[in-house]
Amino acid sequence: MPSRRRAFLVILLLLFATAGAVAGSLAVGSLALTPTQLLDALRGGADSGLAGQVLWSLRLPRTFAALACGGLLALAGALMQVLLKNPLADPYVLGVSGGASVGALSALFFGLPLFFLHAGAFAGALLAMLLVFGLAHGDGSWTQTRLLLTGVIVAAGCGAVLTLLLALAPEASLRGMLFWLMGDLSQAPAPWAALVLMLLAVLALLPWARDLNLLTRGELSARSLGVPVEKLRVFIYLLASLLTAVAVNLAGAIGFVGLMVPHLVRLAVGNDQRLLLPASMLAGGTLLVVADTLARSLIAPRQLPVGVLTALIGVPSFLWLLARQSSRSRK
Amino acid sequence: MGDSSLLAAHELDVAIGGRTLVRRLELSLEAGETLAILGRNGTGKTTLLHTLAGLLAPRSGTVALDGRSYAHRDARETARLRGLLAQSQVDAFPATVLETALVGRHPHLGRWAWEGEADAAIARQALAAVGLSELEIRPVHTLSGGERQRLAIAALLAQQTRLYLLDEPTTHLDLNHQIAMLDLVSRYAGQCGAGFVIVLHDVNLALRYCRRALLLFGEGAWREGPVDEVLTAESLSELYGHPLRELRDGERRLFVPV
Numbered sequence: 001m002p003s004r005r006r007a008f009l010v011i012l013l014l015l016f017a018t019a020g021a022v023a024g025s026l027a028v029g030s031l032a033l034t035p036t037q038l039l040d041a042l043r044g045g046a047d048s049g050l051a052g053q054v055l056w057s058l059r060l061p062r063t064f065a066a067l068a069c070g071g072l073l074a075l076a077g078a079l080m081q082v083l084l085k086n087p088l089a090d091p092y093v094l095g096v097s098g099g100a101s102v103g104a105l106s107a108l109f110f111g112l113p114l115f116f117l118h119a120g121a122f123a124g125a126l127l128a129m130l131l132v133f134g135l136a137h138g139d140g141s142w143t144q145t146r147l148l149l150t151g152v153i154v155a156a157g158c159g160a161v162l163t164l165l166l167a168l169a170p171e172a173s174l175r176g177m178l179f180w181l182m183g184d185l186s187q188a189p190a191p192w193a194a195l196v197l198m199l200l201a202v203l204a205l206l207p208w209a210r211d212l213n214l215l216t217r218g219e220l221s222a223r224s225l226g227v228p229v230e231k232l233r234v235f236i237y238l239l240a241s242l243l244t245a246v247a248v249n250l251a252g253a254i255g256f257v258g259l260m261v262p263h264l265v266r267l268a269v270g271n272d273q274r275l276l277l278p279a280s281m282l283a284g285g286t287l288l289v290v291a292d293t294l295a296r297s298l299i300a301p302r303q304l305p306v307g308v309l310t311a312l313i314g315v316p317s318f319l320w321l322l323a324r325q326s327s328r329s330r331k
Numbered sequence: 332m333g334d335s336s337l338l339a340a341h342e343l344d345v346a347i348g349g350r351t352l353v354r355r356l357e358l359s360l361e362a363g364e365t366l367a368i369l370g371r372n373g374t375g376k377t378t379l380l381h382t383l384a385g386l387l388a389p390r391s392g393t394v395a396l397d398g399r400s401y402a403h404r405d406a407r408e409t410a411r412l413r414g415l416l417a418q419s420q421v422d423a424f425p426a427t428v429l430e431t432a433l434v435g436r437h438p439h440l441g442r443w444a445w446e447g448e449a450d451a452a453i454a455r456q457a458l459a460a461v462g463l464s465e466l467e468i469r470p471v472h473t474l475s476g477g478e479r480q481r482l483a484i485a486a487l488l489a490q491q492t493r494l495y496l497l498d499e500p501t502t503h504l505d506l507n508h509q510i511a512m513l514d515l516v517s518r519y520a521g522q523c524g525a526g527f528v529i530v531l532h533d534v535n536l537a538l539r540y541c542r543r544a545l546l547l548f549g550e551g552a553w554r555e556g557p558v559d560e561v562l563t564a565e566s567l568s569e570l571y572g573h574p575l576r577e578l579r580d581g582e583r584r585l586f587v588p589v
Binding site: 001002003004085086087206207208210211213214216217218220221223224225226227228266270271272274 | 409410421425434437
């Protein structure tokens with residue numbers, strides 16, 4: 001039985017986890033900070049010595065970029081899974097990240113300044129999104145299969161262009177390209193707009209979350225229960241694509257978060273979107289903050305690609321939850 | 332055609348892919364009445380049912396629910412007045428039996444509201460009506476086909492509407508559950524004054540449980556009326572394209588294929 005109380009407790013617990021991960025990420029690094037130093041530096045602002053500078057100009061933006069990126073990807077993944085009624089869908093399945101990657105790598109290929117990297121990624125994502133939407137929408141009937149097929153084909157096309165860019169790229173820009181493709185938070189732009197967008201998106205979705213629950217139970221029965229199916233599907237598609245585009249623009253194509261986090265949350269708390277959507281957002285953000293903290297501190301001063309760590313943390317926890325679930329339902 | 336009817340169709344043309352299935356249908360169903368739709372595969376039973384549910388626009392003509400056309404009704408308000416049992420259920424994600432029955436409460440709850448104790452009580456009552464009380468916390472994917480079908484009917488009953496449109500409700504059900512299901516329908520129609528439109532494959536069940544029948548012959552032709560008049564060996568032989576013979580067991584009539 002779904003209950004508001006339980007949802008509230010789960011969200012509260014996740015908020016504590018998020019706060020803990022953020023505090024950890026702010027404290028850990030080549031300049032380690034004690035809790036007191038951390039609080040002093042936070043209060044003192046950017047001018048309060050070395051600690052203040054490191055905190056305000058490096059760690060705070062990067063930590064919150066990780067938080068926003070992970071939250072956006074997990075939220076977008078959860079929405080794509082509802083939209084395609086398929087637990088294997090992820091934010092990249094409809095080609096948005098392919099488009100973004102082509103845009104970003106083109107900028108790197110031609111050695112353009114950082115601004116064009118972000119502009120290219122964002123433009124590429126939007127183009128892919130409009131292309132898939134336009135083509136799948138073409139004949140007026142907007143079926144799931146058509147959408148999925150168009151998305152997969154566009155993604156495949158982007159993949160070919162990416163391989164071509166990588167093959168032709170000068171040696172010097174190759175490493176940057178690979179890092180971008182694996183996901184990299186060290187070049188992230190200011191994350192504040194993305195954070196606000198993420199919170200607005202989840203707030204806009206919550207009153208429709210019960211309708212989304214019904215959408216996963218089939219279009220016909222959802223419509224007979226009064227759900228505006230067509231409008232809702234277009235809305236989720238556009239929103240999920242936008243969230244993905246913003247996330248990819250922050251940190252490149254970080255894998256696994258969008259597929260795994262909604263799954264992980266679903267295994268732990270069930271498939272009620274009223275809880276699943278905000279919980280996925282918090283869990284995704286937390287996972288990426290933890291992964292990025294490890295990525296930049298495990299073999300410091302060298303950095304690991306954060307996408308590798310999200311997978312290394314996520315896969316065992318996922319398998320553990322899956323095993324627990326199957327042993328529980330056998331009882 | 333009375334305006335006070337629960338469900339009324341006037342000059343209704345139903346077509347799919349350019350093919351006319353039903354032409355100029357006149358139909359009116361009062362509260363407490365049960366109507367069976369019979370016909371061969373592909374004659375448009377399901378398409379007509381969806382049109383009568385307001386989920387498909389007719390090619391021409393009107394369908395009115397409780398005196399007002401679907402076109403002038405809000406979808407959520409409509410969902411509080413009529414419910415549809417679809418031919419098949421989708422379970423893409425895990426859920427429990429109780430959660431699935433609670434789905435029927437959706438149109439009764441506000442945007443920000445959660446299901447409360449009253450909703451749970453209604454859902455439990457619906458589960459009890461179809462004999463699934465024991466399975467409340469079972470995951471849906473562990474149910475048998477028949478149990479899943481009864482759960483779908485429980486979710487529909489939890490919707491507490493005045494008109495129920497059922498697409499082959501006896502699919503996957505054993506004989507005893509088919510009878511129990513249609514007894515339940517009679518009870519709801521008799522005591523709660525609900526109206527039922529039921530797509531059925533079994534002529535004898537239609538004869539036993541429905542007051543009226545609508546026969547779809549394909550190509551737009553139809554015949555509608557009280558079961559005693561409409562269901563005859565002659566009309567059914569024409570309907571199914573196979574000769575049927577009428578047998579008598581005391582007062583009851585039965586049809587068997589020759």
